[in-house]
Amino acid sequence: MLIKIFLLSILLFNSVCFARPVSYPEGWTFMTKNDSEMNSAHLHYSPTFNKSVGYKIEYSKSKEYTVHTIHYNHLIKRWNKKHSQANFYTKKGIGVLHSDYRSYESKLKYAGYFGVSADWETRKYFTSYENKIFSAGKIDSYFSQKVKIGIAPYIGNYGDIHTWLMFEASHSPEKKDSITYSPIVRFFYKTHLMEIGMNNNKKLSFNYIKRF
Amino acid sequence: MKQLITILLTFIFWTSINSYAQEHNHDNNEMDHSNHEMDNVKITLQEGSVDPNGILLTVAVEGMVCDFCAQAIQKVFLKKEEVAGITVDLDNQNVVIALKEDTNITDNVIEDLFINAGYNVSEINRQKL
Numbered sequence: 492m493l494i495k496i497f498l499l500s501i502l503l504f505n506s507v508c509f510a511r512p513v514s515y516p517e518g519w520t521f522m523t524k525n526d527s528e529m530n531s532a533h534l535h536y537s538p539t540f541n542k543s544v545g546y547k548i549e550y551s552k553s554k555e556y557t558v559h560t561i562h563y564n565h566l567i568k569r570w571n572k573k574h575s576q577a578n579f580y581t582k583k584g585i586g587v588l589h590s591d592y593r594s595y596e597s598k599l600k601y602a603g604y605f606g607v608s609a610d611w612e613t614r615k616y617f618t619s620y621e622n623k624i625f626s627a628g629k630i631d632s633y634f635s636q637k638v639k640i641g642i643a644p645y646i647g648n649y650g651d652i653h654t655w656l657m658f659e660a661s662h663s664p665e666k667k668d669s670i671t672y673s674p675i676v677r678f679f680y681k682t683h684l685m686e687i688g689m690n691n692n693k694k695l696s697f698n699y700i701k702r703f
Numbered sequence: 704m705k706q707l708i709t710i711l712l713t714f715i716f717w718t719s720i721n722s723y724a725q726e727h728n729h730d731n732n733e734m735d736h737s738n739h740e741m742d743n744v745k746i747t748l749q750e751g752s753v754d755p756n757g758i759l760l761t762v763a764v765e766g767m768v769c770d771f772c773a774q775a776i777q778k779v780f781l782k783k784e785e786v787a788g789i790t791v792d793l794d795n796q797n798v799v800i801a802l803k804e805d806t807n808i809t810d811n812v813i814e815d816l817f818i819n820a821g822y823n824v825s826e827i828n829r830q831k832l
Contacts, residue, residue, distance in 0.1 A: 515775030540821035571766025571823040649773040
C-alpha cells in the first residue's frame with residue numbers, strides 16, 4: 492500500500508501540478524475533486540473574468556447517488572493589491588439527483604445547492620473559506636464548510652513548479668465524524684493544479700484542475 | 704501515520720527534484736526565450752517576440768499572485784493584433800508588452816484590458832524602440 496502511494500505520488504507529481512471558480516474571459520476549466528465521501532467532475536466556461544457557467548457531476552459513495560447540475564459561479568468582489576489578491580464568490584447549482592440507494596433506488600429528484608467562498612492569497616501565503624447548502628429533499632440535504640490555510644516553502648516565477656503546504660479543516664454537522672483535518676500538498680505548474688491530502692481518518696483526497 | 708510519513712518523504716523527495724529542475728529550467732529558459740539585444744538592453748519575452756521598431760510597454764499590475772493570473776493576462780493580450788510579444792514578471796509585479804511597428808494601444812485601453820481580465824494597473828511606462 493505504501494509503495495503504491497509512493498509510486499502514485501511520483502507519477503502524478505511528474506505529470507501535473509490553483510483554484511479559482513472563474514477563469515479569464517473565454518477560458519475553460521476542468522476540475523475534479525475526490526475524497527472518501529464524494530467524487531466530482533466539473534467543466535466550466537468563463538464568458539467574463541467574474542462569471543463562469545458549466546456542468547458538474549457528483550457521486551456520493553456512501554449514499555450511492557449521482558447529481559447532475561448546471562453550475563454557476565459569480566465573483567462578487569475582488570480586491571487587488573500589489574502583492575496580494577482577495578476574492579468573494581457565490582456558487583450555485585441546480586439539476587437532478589439519481590439514486591441507487593436502498594428504497595430510493597432508481598429515483599430521480601430535483602437537487603440544488605448554494606454556497607459562498609472567500610480567499611486571500613499572496614505568493615507566499617494562502618487562506619480560504621467555503622460553505623455549501625445542498626438539498627435534494629428526503630434523499631439527502633446537508634450543510635458543509637471548509638477552512639484552508641497554506642504556505643509556499645519557496646517562491647517560483649511564472650512557469651516554475653509551485654509547491655504549497657496546506658492544512659484544511661472540514662465541518663459537516665450532519666455527519667457522525669463532523670470535523671476532519673487534512674494536511675494537503677498542492678502542486679501548481681502553469682495551467683495545472685494538483686492537491687493530494689490525507690485526513691485524520693487516514694482517508695486520501697485528490698483534486699486536479701486544468702485551465703484551457 | 705505511516706502513510707502520512709510516506710507522503711511527507713515523497714514531498715521532500717519531490718521538492719528536491721523540483722529545485723534541481725527549476726535551476727535547469729531557468730538556464731534553458733534564458734536560452735529558449737526570444738532574446739533581443741537593443742541599445743545594449745537585453746529583452747527576454749516569454750511569448751512572442753520584440754519588434755525592433757515597435758513600442759515596449761511596462762505595466763505595473765496589482766493582484767498578480769499566481770501562474771493562472773499570468774496565463775490570463777497573456778491570453779488576453781496575445782489576442783490583440785497590435786501585440787508582438789509579452790512577458791509576465793511575477794517577481795516584480797509587472798507585465799512587459801511588445802507592440803508591433805506602427806501600432807499603438809492607448810493607456811485607457813491597456814487599463815480596460817487588465818480590468819476585464821480581473822487585475823488593476825498602477826503605472827504604464829512606454830519606450831519607443
